[in-house]
Amino acid sequence: MIYVGAEVIVSPLGNNAEDNWQALSANRSGIALVPAAGFSGEDIHLARIGSLAGPLRFQQLIVNALTALISRIDAAIVPSNRTLVLISSTKGALDDDMNDQFNATCALLQQHFGLAHLPLVISNACISGVLTLNVAANMVKAGQYEHVIVVGCDVASDFVLYGFQSLFAVSDKPCAPFDAARNGITLGEGCAAVLVSGTGSVFENAPLExxxxxxxxxxxxxxxxxxxxxxxxxxxxxxxxxxxxxxxxxxxxxxxxxxxxxxxxxxxxxxxxxxxxxxxxxxxxxxxxxxxxxxxxxxxxxxxxxxxxxxxxxxxxxxxxxxxxxxxxxxxxxxxxxxxxxxxxxxxxxxxxxxxxxxx
Amino acid sequence: MKVITAYCNLRADRCLVNGEVVAERDPASEDSWFKQIYKKHALAYPKFYKMDVLSQAGYLASELIKKANPGLVDAYADDEIALIFANATSSAETDRRFKQSYEEAGTPSPSLFVYTLPNIVLGEIAIANKWYGENMFAVLPKFAPGFYLDYGQILSSSGSRALLCGWLEVTATGTDVFLFMVEERETGPAFSHDNLLQLSQAREAAAI
Amino acid sequence: MDSLKEDLKKQIIEQLNLEDLTVADIADDALLFNDQGLGLDSIDALELIVLLEKYHGIQLVNPEEGKEAFKSVDTMAAYIRKRKAA
Incomplete structure (x- = not known):
């Protein structure tokens, strides 16, 4: 059986899965109107993390999420040769270095967490997250690794916002999926991490399949x-x-x-x-x-x-x-x-x- | 066993298929290097002109592999050929041009924005061939045979009968493209670490 | 040679980032949105709307109008002339 657990969510709604769950149970949204955020200075609805600012936001988010995840698993597996970290992202650290959106972050994570392998980045647009979880499960199933930590992360950049604006794809209100009056997306940012493993005992709380x-x-x-x-x-x-x-x-x-x-x-x-x-x-x-x-x-x-x-x-x-x-x-x-x-x-x-x- | 049945190396000044030179850059031509290849091989796919450099490179290399190996892909159903691609710089070249469109040229360009993701080339190849199979794009520090071997093994065990793999690095300073087809065959160069390293460097062998 | 049509071809190449194409590659009557023509799509239509405003000062409010106008360089030129004459 392939287990998944130790989920961590860092979003405008909180820094762990429990805080996020509290907000969701109360149907509270992380979306807010941000003044003058648009390309022509329009106010735009965005789901931004208020405390996240300055350079290296992509890196900060991942370090925070991974640190939280490690506190919920048997930390001894982190530096193991049988453990791999997979990162799911579209634009990575684009705001820091357009010519190196991922590799510097991966090198830092390897060093910071003492990982045996350099993290691997999967970048398949909006299916990246689901695809990466599938890759993780398949790697464990094939015996290539025993444990795969999956991190999904993207930060809300002007680059992406202006792009969706150019496609007339940005909603003029908080996005309304499947609703008759929907008229586009609301861009958000956040990071989540889970552990995918063939060994149920490495999770602090009971995992799922x-x-x-x-x-x-x-x-x-x-x-x-x-x-x-x-x-x-x-x-x-x-x-x-x-x-x-x-x-x-x-x-x-x-x-x-x-x-x-x-x-x-x-x-x-x-x-x-x-x-x-x-x-x-x-x-x-x-x-x-x-x-x-x-x-x-x-x-x-x-x-x-x-x-x-x-x-x-x-x-x-x-x-x-x-x-x-x-x-x-x-x-x-x-x-x-x-x-x-x-x-x-x-x-x-x-x-x-x-x-x-x-x-x- | 898994065998590398065809491959293409596309570099700054020449393009090889299965180790044979199929195009050489004419420095005097007004056409871009990729357009020279497109014209020389009489490809007829006007969407080519709209593609960004990553998609153009992926499209050209996949078409040239098919051309030099007739019947190569006919043996497969429309979802049996998986695409596994990677590079080191994501879509940085197109990202730079999109940023220029809103910082210098006045308006963010939608036709550039839609190419600011590295996996778009997979979509272009899928569209050109009507392939509905598995797609994956990874960003790695450098060409790493182990990545293709590991993920290829996974896809082969979950229903993909052939793999079209690619390393696709096209930047302002260099072109380093290596596409290869992996199929089940009795004989031929094995889908192995050493063979991938060797074939990825095929330019040097042919240039001697 | 119709200079408006030549200008339009240059503007299309510029606006749509088709620098691999030359003016000679686009026939006056080639269907822009046909796969055998230029193979443009709805994203490119957005660029053509920007083009009309940027180079010709024409604002297109009804997308249906764009569908007709953007058929070919011929129809674009005719549309621009009609709008300017009005």
């Missing part, structure tokens, strides 16, 4: 979502097949749900094709904004908290159905025993990825 999934490309467009949801459908189908799981067994779907017109519409078509349209579903972007390379890890960590606390969390920002295929979007928090949950992601470059978490 990670069922690694597949990724699939849309083969359609580099920045526009597929009209048919083909890549997402293929990814989830293969994830189900790999583990002999059927759609009936899914208790909850944690969707990607960016809040753009086309992404959310694509997902509704895919979930409908996958017979998942009636499953309780949410997007967590209304709480954290879109944290890009961190999103898949942050959202999976929240899924783990949902399983542990036995609670479905409201899809913040959603009130009225706004996709061509109806979905069962969670309107208010609700206690529920969750055994098997599906997490999906889709992103630029046509990528789609999925994984499942199971209560043990």
């Amino acid at each position: 990670l069922l690694a999934g597949a990724s699939a490309n849309d083969a359609n467009h580099i920045s526009g979502p597929s009209r048919t949801g083909e890549g997402l459908v293929r990814s989830v189908k293969r994830t189900f097949e790999t583990h002999g799981v059927s759609a009936d067994e899914i208790d909850f779907v944690c969707a990607h749900g960016t809040g753009t017109l086309f992404n959310d519409e694509m997902e509704s078509i895919a979930f409908d094709r996958l017979s998942l349209a009636d499953k309780p579903l949410n997007s967590l972007k209304g709480y954290f904004g879109h944290t890009l390379g961190a999103a898949g890890v942050i959202e999976t960590a929240v899924c783990m908290q949902m399983v542990r606390n036995g609670m479905l969390v409201r899809s913040l920002g959603y009130t009225d159905a706004g996709t061509s295929r109806p979905l069962n979007i969670i309107l208010k928090n609700e206690p529920k025993i969750l055994n098997t949950i599906l997490k999906t992601a889709s992103g630029f470059g046509g990528g789609n990825a999925s994984l499942m978490i199971r209560n043990i």
